[in-house]
């Protein structure tokens with residue numbers, strides 16, 4: 001991997017992000033009564049997409065908002081313009097990451113036709129997001145924020161609306177914890193604008209649809225497990241190389257499992273919640289391959305996992321997969337609407353680097369051929385054996401190359417370290433399928449007890 | 465803009481810490497209150513809905529059937545004490561103190577110092593109007609256990625990376 005390419009400037013990146021920031025600052029103060037500087041920020045966003053099909057509607061939306069006459073459709077146009085700009089940022093960063101890793105990427109297919117989904121609920125969600133845009137982050141209070149609770153509760157049971165529901169649930173919890181906005185000392189300006197714009201677009205018919213386009217048969221070789229969570233939802237994603245049985249080109253794929261959860265289900269409790277719904281978690285935890293038969297997959301390389309299409313296979317060392325299979329694997333494209341820098345999660349393998357642990361803030365940096373790459377050990381789930389110390393003592397690493405806040409960084413999924421002159425692999429997702437580790441077993445027991453209490457309480461109180 | 469302002473994955477809420485749930489199955493900092501549900505020590509079918517308001521520390525405690533708690537006539541009852549203890553375990557004393565706007569004086573805040581500081585202001589009982597909404601939020605919280613997991617990808621969760629840093 002060529003780390004030098006990751007630190008070189010990307011053409012046009014600063015200009016695109018400056019237009020995004022200008023809009024985000026306007027949103028912070030609210031779009032109801034814009035000051036001249038805020039109105040200029042909206043105009044800057046509209047100008048930035050002037051060469052795109054969004055030009056006319058973005059310009060109109062910026063004008064109407066400046067006049068205090070913006071409707072929900074205008075907010076939607078502004079969200080679309082911001083999303084398009086970050087889409088271009090995503091594309092430039094992905095091209096750079098592909099170049100650094102020597103990867104070729106498959107062409108994106110044309111998006112499938114849109115089908116409307118629960119129009120009343122998505123309209124209610126859009127109306128709440130409209131209220132937020134008018135108030136701005138500095139104007140939020142409990143009244144505005146709590147408006148999402150009913151629509152989230154109504155959406156959560158429908159798996160087809162889960163993407164929007166999980167997003168709004170996590171977003172509104174952050175807003176609720178930050179009320180009143182007027183007394184906030186610092187505001188996650190880009191993050192909340194991201195979540196807002198994302199929510200707006202997901203209320204459009206078909207925006208959240210990611211249908212399977214084919215089925216695949218062959219061998220799945222796990223690389224590692226990535227976990228994402230907020231207080232009331234968690235998702236585990238297994239990154240893997242898929243080798244088709246017909247001898248076709250291997251390709252990078254992901255398998256995901258997610259669930260809403262009470263906020264007191266944490267750590268090992270998350271594994272317990274997700275484990276029964278995807279046998280792959282146990283296989284990945286135990287270092288085994290799986291044999292897939294007619295497993296549905298999307299054009300973006302997301303397996304739509306069904307346990308009855310998978311069988312546990314031979315042991316498969318993730319580091320062997322990373323050394324041998326990963327370099328030859330084709331990389332699927334990203335769905336048009338998912339093109340955002342936060343979505344960049346490029347499986348990579350590094351070795352021969354020097355690892356440094358900063359004694360003060362415990363951050364880890366890898367240096368390879370004189371170039372440095374920051375390592376984000378904070379993303380490694382606490383319910384697992386991989387620690388910042390193990391990463392700092394490692395000689396080889398499987399990770400996800402990501403980008404945020406103006407720089408590329410590495411999220412470790414697994415490392416090789418030397419213990420008593422022997423090479424040992426330590427995986428972030430080692431406890432996904434369960435563990436005999438002492439600390440792990442204790443965490444499992446505590447999590448089992450917590451869920452048992454909640455289930456008992458639910459059984460006694462919920463259906464009265 | 466600062467790093468926090470320019471990060472798409474800035475951590476806004478520190479993750480809760482695991483705790484035993486048998487005594488106090490539900491705690492939250494919401495609606496301007498520390499509020500939650502405390503299991504009755506004597507009747508497994510009964511729970512108490514308890515709350516303390518931020519700023520004024522106005523307190524309330526009643527059963528899920530809306531009967532007032534006998535212990536909460538002249539001040540914080542044991543249920544409210546348990547609620548404060550468990551909230552400190554779940555969120556950390558500092559976050560609870562900040563939310564309730566308690567100045568626990570010098571030294572590190574603890575459940576004990578928060579309780580003493582709030583009781584010391586001789587807070588008034590609040591009306592029990594909030595109890596119904598707290599209880600329904602608890603039921604909503606329990607209902608999350610009944611929601612089906614999905615294996616369709618949720619790309620939006622990329623905005624919610626885990627963190628090892630707890631409250």
Ligand SMILES: [Zn+2]
Nearest residue numbers: 525533541543
């Ligand atoms: Zn009481």
